[in-house]
Amino acid sequence: MSTDHEHSPYYKVLAWLTFLTIAEIIWAMAGFSRGMLIGGLAIMAAIKVVLVALYYMHLKYEGKVLWGVILFPCLLVVIMICGFLPDAFHYW
């Protein structure tokens, strides 16, 4: 349960988010190959999403029931993406 998160590293997370945003922009302009570009951007975006969810949305301090509520739609989204993307790559 979230109560007072006085010791939450809000400003440290801000520094990381800013750093990753700048790194993403530089990465996008660096002229990497397709795999490197998309892979690198996906990893950096995923880290940013996890940082916001864990520290700003306080998921780090929540119990298992709430985690279950959040992970269930995430699972449905993964199933949906896995269902649709093969069709897209078929026409690639």
Added chain:
Amino acid sequence: METSAPAIEKPGPLNFTWGKMAMWLFLGSDMMGFMGLITLYMVLRISAGDWQLPGDPCFGIPLTGFMTFILIMSSVTMVTALSRIQKGNVKGLLFWLGLTILGGATFLSLQVYEWSHLIHLGLSAKKSNYAATFFMLTGFHGLHVTIGVIYLSCVWIRAKQGAYSMASHSTVELVGLFWHFVDLVWIVLFTILYLIPDSVQ
């Protein structure tokens, strides 16, 4: 205007308030909506021969990078506002919540500028999927930002009326969850819409 004394909120048997559970359920369903649109975008883009048609303008990274920074900053001001009311500091809550509203309004203003600039350059949802998906995704997100700014403003007014205290501030936490979700979605949209250029298809 009449204000009622803040009631002390007790967590439910599973150690969280039902309001928080409801907000997370809403965010889960909203995330599925967004991911449906993002999946549609990915399928169209991957399977398209020419994604960006001749005459379609490119999206600007410097402006949207700045917009991303503003949204990230507004997330920090939001958590700071929550931290202030958790200590019973209503003035601090009003100040940081006000900054969050300002950040959201600035983001919206820049999005209006970006849209009008792109439309002026000839970007039209009727012409290509490139334009249609851009307007659909950024428009749906912009709608969320607009609702977030209105929601934050309502909470600010209630805070001004003395509705929140150290013992009772779950509404501030709930609006914060919504606002961080809007930030989180933008992180994904910024990456897939702006940072992956057409040439890497």
